[in-house]
Amino acid sequence: KQEVTQIPAALSVPEGENLVLNCSFTDSAIYNLQWFRQDPGKGLTSLLLIQSSQREQTSGRLNASLDKSSGRSTLYIAASQPGDSATYLCAVTQGGSEKLVFGKGTKLTVNP
Amino acid sequence: EPEVTQTPSHQVTQMGQEVILRCVPISNHLYFYWYRQILGQKVEFLVSFYNNEISEKSEIFDDQFSVERPDGSNFTLKIRSTKLEDSAMYFCASSLRTGRGNTIYFGEGSWLTVV
Numbered sequence: 401k402q403e404v405t406q407i408p409a410a411l412s413v414p415e416g417e418n419l420v421l422n423c424s425f426t427d428s429a430i431y432n433l434q435w436f437r438q439d440p441g442k443g444l445t446s447l448l449l450i451q452s453s454q455r456e457q458t459s460g461r462l463n464a465s466l467d468k469s470s471g472r473s474t475l476y477i478a479a480s481q482p483g484d485s486a487t488y489l490c491a492v493t494q495g496g497s498e499k500l501v502f503g504k505g506t507k508l509t510v511n512p
Numbered sequence: 513e514p515e516v517t518q519t520p521s522h523q524v525t526q527m528g529q530e531v532i533l534r535c536v537p538i539s540n541h542l543y544f545y546w547y548r549q550i551l552g553q554k555v556e557f558l559v560s561f562y563n564n565e566i567s568e569k570s571e572i573f574d575d576q577f578s579v580e581r582p583d584g585s586n587f588t589l590k591i592r593s594t595k596l597e598d599s600a601m602y603f604c605a606s607s608l609r610t611g612r613g614n615t616i617y618f619g620e621g622s623w624l625t626v627v
Contacts, residue, residue, distance in 0.1 A: 431612045443516075443603060443620035444555070451612045489555065498543065498568050498610045499557035 402427045406490055406503035413480055414511050421475040421506045423490030428471050434500065435464050435475050436489040444489065448475070480510045514538040516619035518604050524625045525594055533589045533622045535604030544587045545605040545616065546579065548572070555603065561587065562610075594626045 403426045413419050423433070430452050436444040448457045448464040450473065456465040463476040477484060487507045491500040517536045525531050537544050546558040559569040561579055576592045587606075591598055601621040607614050 432614060434615065436618070441601075441621075441623070443518075444605075444618040446615055446617060449613070449615050453612070491555070493614070498545070498560045499570070500547075500555075500616060501557070502555040504554050 402430075402492060402494060402501045404490060404492060404501050404503035406488075406506050408506060409504065410507040410509070412509040412511060415480060415482060417480050417510075418476070418478050419480055419508070421477070421488050421490075421508070423473040423475070423503055425471045425473075425492050425501075427494065428468050430468065430492045430494050432493045433464075433466055433473050434491050434493075435462075435473075436491065438487045438489055438505065440487075447488075477508075480508075482510045482512050484508060485510050514617075516604055516606055516617055518602075518619040518622050520622055521620065522623040522625070524627060527596060527626055528593050531591045531594055531598075531624060533591075533602050533604075533624070535587045535589075535619060536585050537587055537604065537606030538608075538617055539585070541606035541608050541617075543567075543607045543610055544579075544581070545607075546589045547603040547605060547618075548600040549603065549621075550597075550600045558589075558602075591624075594624075596626050599624060599626045 434449045435447045450466045461478040487505040489505045491502040519534045544561045549555045559573045560567045578590045603621045604619045607616045
């Protein structure tokens with residue numbers, strides 16, 4: 401059974417800092433890994449999707465990498481801003497299943 | 513940008529009552545999903561729906577739950593007899609396809625409080 405873990409559970413940084421969020425998964429036979437952002441009491445906003453054959457994806461100040469063989473992904477946020485404060489969720493899909501399996505998330509606070 | 517819309521945003525219901533949560537997926541999407549998030553816990557998959565039938569469901573999705581696409585635009589989740597433990601945020605999602613490279617888009621969620 402696939403398990404997704406995100407470390408740390410919470411992170412507080414000063415504005416302008418570069419930071420890395422970590423995601424690990426137990427079964428490396430994934431199709432996709434998707435990073436989401438969740439604001440308090442709100443829905444999930446898709447940030448980046450990495451296919452199993454890809455190593456990384458970039459969107460603006462965000463860069464997500466994937467090491468499928470070791471079961472790890474990282475989300476790099478450059479030059480963090482207070483508006484980046486949110487919970488970041490990592491989720492994977494596997495062959496033969498349509499469902500996303502989520503981690504519990506990392507709650508990021510960027511202090512002005 | 514197209515989005516998934518959900519109603520109501522918040523509903524309070526008494527234990528044992530029936531609840532229907534509504535969703536309008538992105539218009540050209542073919543796959544539809546319901547997920548839930550109990551406060552402080554992970555987002556959990558409930559069910560996926562394609563071509564007017566359930567394609568996959570989790571062990572959470574028991575006989576008290578049902579889904580329906582009553583017309584060309586709406587997708588609903590019905591909980592027949594709500595329990596206290598059904599209190600959660602319910603997310604609807606949709607995607608154009610499945611498999612590699614498929615991005616799943618989520619709505620803003622419907623908070624369900626069972627009292």
